[in-house]
Amino acid sequence: MKRDGMMHLNLFVMGNGHHEAAWRLHESAPDHVTGIDYYKRLAHIAERGKLDSLFLADAYGLPPTIQYKVLMSLEPFTLLSALAMCTERIGLIGTASTTYNEPFHVARKFASLDFISGGRAGWNIVTSTSDVTAANFADERLPAHSERYERAGEFLEVVQRLWDSWEDDALLADQTEGVYADTERIHQLNYKGRFFAVRGPLNLPRPPQGHPLLVQAGASDSGKAFAAGSAEVVYTAQNTMEDGRRFYADLHARAAACGRSSWEMKVLPGFCAVIGDTEAEAVEKENSLHELIQPEFGLSRLSNVFKTDMSVFDLDEPLPFDKLPKQEEINGHRGRHQLFMDMARREGLTVRQLMMRTASSRGHYAMAGTPVQIADEMERWFMNRAADGFNLMPPYLPGSLEEFVDKVVPELQNRGLFRTEYEGFTLRDHYGLKRPPCRNWRHSHEQAVRQQ
Amino acid sequence: MKRDGMMHLNLFVMGNGHHEAAWRLHESAPDHVTGIDYYKRLAHIAERGKLDSLFLADAYGLPPTIQYKVLMSLEPFTLLSALAMCTERIGLIGTASTTYNEPFHVARKFASLDFISGGRAGWNIVTSTSDVTAANFADERLPAHSERYERAGEFLEVVQRLWDSWEDDALLADQTEGVYADTERIHQLNYKGRFFAVRGPLNLPRPPQGHPLLVQAGASDSGKAFAAGSAEVVYTAQNTMEDGRRFYADLHARAAACGRSSWEMKVLPGFCAVIGDTEAEAVEKENSLHELIQPEFGLSRLSNVFKTDMSVFDLDEPLPFDKLPKQEEINGHRGRHQLFMDMARREGLTVRQLMMRTASSRGHYAMAGTPVQIADEMERWFMNRAADGFNLMPPYLPGSLEEFVDKVVPELQNRGLFRTEYEGFTLRDHYGLKRPPCRNWRHSHEQAVRQQ
Numbered sequence: 001m002k003r004d005g006m007m008h009l010n011l012f013v014m015g016n017g018h019h020e021a022a023w024r025l026h027e028s029a030p031d032h033v034t035g036i037d038y039y040k041r042l043a044h045i046a047e048r049g050k051l052d053s054l055f056l057a058d059a060y061g062l063p064p065t066i067q068y069k070v071l072m073s074l075e076p077f078t079l080l081s082a083l084a085m086c087t088e089r090i091g092l093i094g095t096a097s098t099t100y101n102e103p104f105h106v107a108r109k110f111a112s113l114d115f116i117s118g119g120r121a122g123w124n125i126v127t128s129t130s131d132v133t134a135a136n137f138a139d140e141r142l143p144a145h146s147e148r149y150e151r152a153g154e155f156l157e158v159v160q161r162l163w164d165s166w167e168d169d170a171l172l173a174d175q176t177e178g179v180y181a182d183t184e185r186i187h188q189l190n191y192k193g194r195f196f197a198v199r200g201p202l203n204l205p206r207p208p209q210g211h212p213l214l215v216q217a218g219a220s221d222s223g224k225a226f227a228a229g230s231a232e233v234v235y236t237a238q239n240t241m242e243d244g245r246r247f248y249a250d251l252h253a254r255a256a257a258c259g260r261s262s263w264e265m266k267v268l269p270g271f272c273a274v275i276g277d278t279e280a281e282a283v284e285k286e287n288s289l290h291e292l293i294q295p296e297f298g299l300s301r302l303s304n305v306f307k308t309d310m311s312v313f314d315l316d317e318p319l320p321f322d323k324l325p326k327q328e329e330i331n332g333h334r335g336r337h338q339l340f341m342d343m344a345r346r347e348g349l350t351v352r353q354l355m356m357r358t359a360s361s362r363g364h365y366a367m368a369g370t371p372v373q374i375a376d377e378m379e380r381w382f383m384n385r386a387a388d389g390f391n392l393m394p395p396y397l398p399g400s401l402e403e404f405v406d407k408v409v410p411e412l413q414n415r416g417l418f419r420t421e422y423e424g425f426t427l428r429d430h431y432g433l434k435r436p437p438c439r440n441w442r443h444s445h446e447q448a449v450r451q452q
Numbered sequence: 453m454k455r456d457g458m459m460h461l462n463l464f465v466m467g468n469g470h471h472e473a474a475w476r477l478h479e480s481a482p483d484h485v486t487g488i489d490y491y492k493r494l495a496h497i498a499e500r501g502k503l504d505s506l507f508l509a510d511a512y513g514l515p516p517t518i519q520y521k522v523l524m525s526l527e528p529f530t531l532l533s534a535l536a537m538c539t540e541r542i543g544l545i546g547t548a549s550t551t552y553n554e555p556f557h558v559a560r561k562f563a564s565l566d567f568i569s570g571g572r573a574g575w576n577i578v579t580s581t582s583d584v585t586a587a588n589f590a591d592e593r594l595p596a597h598s599e600r601y602e603r604a605g606e607f608l609e610v611v612q613r614l615w616d617s618w619e620d621d622a623l624l625a626d627q628t629e630g631v632y633a634d635t636e637r638i639h640q641l642n643y644k645g646r647f648f649a650v651r652g653p654l655n656l657p658r659p660p661q662g663h664p665l666l667v668q669a670g671a672s673d674s675g676k677a678f679a680a681g682s683a684e685v686v687y688t689a690q691n692t693m694e695d696g697r698r699f700y701a702d703l704h705a706r707a708a709a710c711g712r713s714s715w716e717m718k719v720l721p722g723f724c725a726v727i728g729d730t731e732a733e734a735v736e737k738e739n740s741l742h743e744l745i746q747p748e749f750g751l752s753r754l755s756n757v758f759k760t761d762m763s764v765f766d767l768d769e770p771l772p773f774d775k776l777p778k779q780e781e782i783n784g785h786r787g788r789h790q791l792f793m794d795m796a797r798r799e800g801l802t803v804r805q806l807m808m809r810t811a812s813s814r815g816h817y818a819m820a821g822t823p824v825q826i827a828d829e830m831e832r833w834f835m836n837r838a839a840d841g842f843n844l845m846p847p848y849l850p851g852s853l854e855e856f857v858d859k860v861v862p863e864l865q866n867r868g869l870f871r872t873e874y875e876g877f878t879l880r881d882h883y884g885l886k887r888p889p890c891r892n893w894r895h896s897h898e899q900a901v902r903q904q
């Protein structure tokens with residue numbers, strides 16, 4: 001079962017924690033989530049634990065269920081840039097949707113964050129999953145799933161070309177000769193595609209990492225194809241180690257078919273752990289969180305996954321599979337739909353039970369246990385190639401992150417599974433990924449910016 | 453000549469300074485402009501000088517003249533958010549164009565910056581002035597001037613409604629009752645206009661300042677109309693105190709016609725000062741900067757203002773007025789066009805002389821003198837109602853900012869013209885502007901988010 005290298009750990013920052021009732025715990029400060037001090041504290045704990053990165057999800061709309069949960073957030077670029085100033089090493093991954101942005105802006109903002117943080121920026125590439133977002137951009141509904149992925153492909157292509165529009169040595173700053181930049185080494189893209197027409201070049205030099213790290217979480221077939229072709233870190237929700245292994249093997253095989261080596265892509269399943277000094281204590285903690293759940297919210301959450309009003313069904317009857325839409329009919333978060341279906345089928349869950357089972361981490365793997373039990377489970381996934389590391393989803397924050405860093409991280413370190421010190425400085429360093437070379441422009445001098 | 457209150461000072465941060473050859477000075481570090489430490493240093497000096505705010509201009513493209521000057525920059529939101537973390541009081545004003553952005557994103561980013569900075573965010577509203585920007589967003593050319601301003605009006609309307617979509621007390625965070633936010637006090641906009649359709653609400657509560665500060669620099673008729681109706685701080689380029697007075701009177705009259713009080717809008721002309729302990733020393737400094745100028749760049753700068761290839765004219769002949777387009781024919785920076793025309797006519801300048809006269813500050817008022825002479829000139833503009841304060845454009849950075857803060861600011865303070873300590877905490881406090889009340893939604897309960 002020997003594996004080279006160590007596991008990677010990413011902190012998924014969300015509200016007062018991933019358990020939907022976390023904000024109701026006495027120790028939570030649910031009105032602090034709009035201030036920077038709270039995130040600063042989380043970042044400091046994560047960096048003390050030598051985590052590879054922290055990550056902010058994002059969407060561009062307010063779900064109507066804001067009554068029940070912290071469903072709004074500071075904007076990722078402003079928040080991550082602020083965090084860059086009070087951290088030294090940890091990677092900073094932000095979400096930007098290719099469906100409701102322009103590639104020029106996204107390329108520039110990530111480049112800028114990469115400069116400000118000294119090479120610690122990463123982009124979680126998403127295509128948006130909700131009509132609540134669409135309605136803020138003149139769309140009644142999201143564009144079709146396939147169209148969103150087609151646009152995502154073009155978007156990424158343009159962004160990468162923008163990052164490469166300055167060769168690495170184009171900034172001369174030659175004061176004596178009066179040459180600030182070598183315009184022979186700065187190039188237009190003259191990109192014209194189905195969705196975008198972008199002339200370039202970017203108005204920033206090539207970022208410290210060359211390309212900020214590319215992260216993605218596609219779960220559908222097109223999503224996995226996208227990840228296999230381009231993503232360097234892949235987030236995924238897997239409910240059992242066996243499912244995780246299957247996903248891992250599938251994705252790595254697809255990546256190999258794209259000509260990529262296995263070290264070029266790290267798969268990180270979500271991992272939600274309630275930690276106790278004894279198993280009984282952990283279970284008790286989990287139960288006290290579950291007691292704070294509001295069924296109206298759980299039900300609306302399921303309704304959203306299944307795109308069906310779930311309140312018409314009996315909560316204590318088994319999930320009515322034949323009354324729910326098939327995956328192909330979902331134009332939203334397809335992966336989540338499948339995960340919930342599988343879970344309910346495998347465990348024979350009622351609607352209410354499915355609601356509870358997914359309250360901690362929305363379908364990602366969740367467990368309650370001692371630090372040793374948790375490290376055992378992580379080791380098992382890692383050694384069996386169900387994971388190259390984990391997307392940590394602490395049920396409540398900062399409490400269960402602190403426990404993880406103080407109790408589970410040392411256990412993983414003792415087993416030689418996790419770093420005891422940062423070795424490199426950039427986000428790519430942490431994930432063992434190379435700085436991509438600038439695409440060769442040498443033979444296309446006719447595109448040099450001077451000829452504009 | 454008595455005036456109530458004090459003047460306001462804003463630092464216009466740009467590359468290595470506003471003089472186009474500043475980057476070539478030995479003391480400049482032109483390769484540091486992509487790193488955060490440089491801006492941190494500028495912000496610290498400005499805050500030591502008790503300045504009201506610092507400001508970042510922005511455009512979304514790289515001018516082909518990058519060979520001659522620092523014409524690229526970090527992205528304003530990421531840069532300002534980083535600066536929020538290492539400053540305490542100074543306001544942070546960023547530029548965002550209404551022509552190439554979406555109101556939802558702009559509303560959210562400024563709200564987020566306002567939260568992170570504790571109420572120090574300001575928005576310089578621009579409509580973009582260059583086809584270089586247009587080409588990165590699938591446009592051959594900028595939309596027509598009138599269309600850009602029409603879109604700007606709608607854009608601002610949507611952004612303000614988004615900032616008001618949560619009433620001030622909508623975030624309850626009631627842990628016991630399990631009510632995170634009061635959805636009766638969070639409202640949809642259901643905005644449908646010519647350019648935008650935005651349902652809302654914003655996915656952030658109302659920002660600390662209610663609305664981040666609104667800044668604008670319109671110079672055309674529609675630009676001034678926009679400023680008079682909405683801007684709280686107005687940047688402007690004025691070459692003489694008399695022109696400044698005329699602009700000031702015009703704009704304040706227009707604002708009054710919109711029903712606004714005079715304290716609600718502060719007019720800040722650009723001010724570029726080369727400072728010496730003697731006048732001779734100041735002039736010598738200015739000359740040594742001028743000697744580093746590259747004529748090719750100056751010429752391309754003029755060509756851009758006049759939208760005409762200036763290299764076909766004799767550099768040492770008077771500006772060929774009849775061969776240049778009229779203001780109405782310019783779809784770009786109309787104010788700059790007029791300023792340059794006026795300057796050349798008034799002073800009888802040749803093409804070369806106009807190039808030199810505008811090298812320090814692109815047409816904004818520029819002088820070289822002692823701290824007393826500079827304070828005299830500022831006092832004169834202020835007392836004669838040509839200015840409510842100034843947009844400081846140090847010719848080289850950080851050097852001439854440091855000199856200003858150490859030598860001119862104390863002189864202004866001694867004269868009772870500038871604060872000796874910050875009194876408030878928010879950007880609105882510094883400019884003596886009120887926090888706008890949330891537009892009254894009380895009578896439109898049918899729009900509450902719950903009814904979605």
Ligand SMILES: Cc1cc2nc3c(=O)[nH]c(=O)nc-3n(C[C@H](O)[C@H](O)[C@H](O)COP(=O)(O)O)c2cc1C
Pocket residue numbers: 056057058059095097124125126127128129216217218219220221222223224235236237270332333334335336391
């Ligand atoms: C850990 C994780 C984080 C995600 N974060 C976001 C996010 O911030 N914004 C978003 O729109 N989608 C997010 N998604 C959704 C994915 O981008 C993707 O849409 C989803 O996994 C369904 O896959 P599909 O798009 O291939 O159908 C996330 C998914 C996972 C597993």
Ligand SMILES: Cc1cc2nc3c(=O)[nH]c(=O)nc-3n(C[C@H](O)[C@H](O)[C@H](O)COP(=O)(O)O)c2cc1C
Pocket residue numbers: 508509510511547549577578579580581668669670671672673674675676687688689722784785786787788843
């Ligand atoms: C001090 C100052 C700063 C400006 N900053 C920007 C900027 O960052 N981006 C931009 O597109 N325009 C900028 N402008 C241009 C103005 O927004 C405006 O377009 C210009 O003054 C011409 O006015 P008009 O648009 O009414 O014709 C600036 C103007 C001034 C005076």
